[in-house]
Every structure is written in C-alpha cells, then in structure tokens.
Amino acid sequence: MVSTDDISPIEKRLGREAVEGHRTRPDGTDLRWKQLGVLDTLKDAQLPFFIQWLTTDHPSTDGKSVAKISKIEIAGSASKLDEWLDKELPIIFGDIEVVLTDPSLNNGETGLIGVTMQTPNGEIYLD
Secondary structure, three states: OEEOOOOHHHHHHHOOOOEEEEEEOOOOOEEEEEEEOHHHHHHOOOOOOEEEEOOOOOHHHOOOOOOEEEEEEEEOOHHHHHHHHOOOHHHHHOOOEEEEEOHHHHOOOOEEEEEEEEEOOEEEEEO
C-alpha cells in the first residue's frame, strides 16, 4: 500500500477512478478512504495499491510506535514498479531499504517476500 494525500493524479494517470471504502471501528469511529489498484495486486502481487485517507484518525495514528520497518524484500521488477508508482522506489520508500529479487527465485511469483523491522528488543524478520 502506498498512501497519498491526493489520489486524483493517480486516477488520471491510470485512467480510472478510485473506489471509496469505509469501516466502523469497535469504538464507533468511521474510517473512510479512497483506494485504487487493489484488484491489480491480484494480477501482479508486486504492485502496491494506492490509498488516500479521508479521515485523520486512520490506524497508523493509533498508539505509540515501538517498531520501524527497515527493509522490504519484493520479488519483482524495478522498472515495472517505477512505472506503476510513476516514481523511483527510493523516493516512495525513503529510508526503508528495498531489495528486489527475480521472481524466478521465488517460485516464479511476484510480491512481498519479507519485511525486516527494528524493535526495542532487536531485529525481527517477517516472511
């Protein structure tokens, strides 16, 4: 998922409109967003979808973060991701290291392989 403050340029670039979504949290708060590209991830799992939060109390603002993503490993193509994102990977992911692996080394499948997180108790790898 790639979060954006304005999804309209992405809608224009991809030639289709975002879909609005929402869910109600247990406390009754309604979370609202626009999303684009979710179905594309079913066709090619290396492609992230785009989201624009329409409410300010989205899940990433809950609690206090104690872990930080330091590396993401993806089976896929840098050129395809750069084209889909309309930017180069380092611009999108900032200081998060992105490691791309040839899909042939991942049973021919594209998509997320693993995530490395830094925690107060050390490094954790999720695959």
